[in-house]
Amino acid sequence: MGRGKVQLKKIDNKVNRQVTFSKRKTGLVKKAHEISVLCDADVALIVFSHRGKHFQYCSDTSMEKILERYERYCYAEKRLHPTNDTDIQVNWTIDFAHLKAKAELLHKNHRHYMGQDLGLLNNKEIQSLELQLDTAIKSIRARKNHLMHESICELQKKEKAMLEHNNVLAKEIKERERNMAEVQQMQLPSSQQHLGQGHPDASNFLLSQASTSYY
Incomplete structure (x- = not known):
């Protein structure tokens, strides 16, 4: 006998709801991982439970890179296809929000590189x-x-x-x-050069001759 079709509606029982959430979340993360590996696709998955707790999966090194890529894609699409003045004004608003988010991301990364706010x-x-x-x-x-x-x-x-x-x-x-x-x-005089060349003590000889003639 085949499995009956499950009606999609909110599960009233809190325990059953939590069990179903845990199982379906695990299966969803598994499917996201499979498509990222088999198809070489960049996948980002964010899930918030009814209590506000969030779960995420990303195939890239960080969720921020995929989200930034998504923002750039949406920003480029809206810039290429504005329809009226309202859309242009919206584009300026998007520009501001995009730059603000990018600045906040840069400040956060800077704090992380400085070894700050690592608890998150x-x-x-x-x-x-x-x-x-x-x-x-x-x-x-x-x-x-x-x-x-x-x-x-x-x-x-x-x-x-x-x-x-x-x-x-x-x-x-x-x-x-x-x-x-x-x-x-x-x-030097030629005579001194000749004496100097012929006798090694020419200067002493000249001095002795001069003293003899004096006396």
Whole structure:
């Protein structure tokens, strides 16, 4: 015998209503997960119980990204197809609400990155936040190491250029000293040059001759 058709209406019994809610919610989350995996679709599911407690499922890393994508889609649709002045005014209202929601989301993410207001995040959101921070730290360290390497290479180039310049200056100084010595040698009298070339003690010999003639 086949199963009878269930009439869709509110269940009056609170216990039966809660049991049905729990079962149907589990099945709904299962179906959402299946369609996200089988069809490679982005799925966001939000359920509020009659007591105000909410349950959610998302196939992406965070519910905020899917909701932001949904808001952008709705915003683009309404911007492309305005029908009258009322719709234009509504679009401005939507713009304000969209920007306000985006600003609030940015402030909330900033607080999370600073390690604040983490009590409202579940385990999956905490892991996603930790992964984002690890990725950001790796990027920052890679950029810092790159800048340090460039700085070291630049200093090494400057050091090499200074050494080469010092070598050039040292050669110029030696060349000038050699030229000055040659000029001084050329300025001596020819007799002194001859004596200086023939006798190693020419200067002493000249001095002794001069003293003998004096006496």
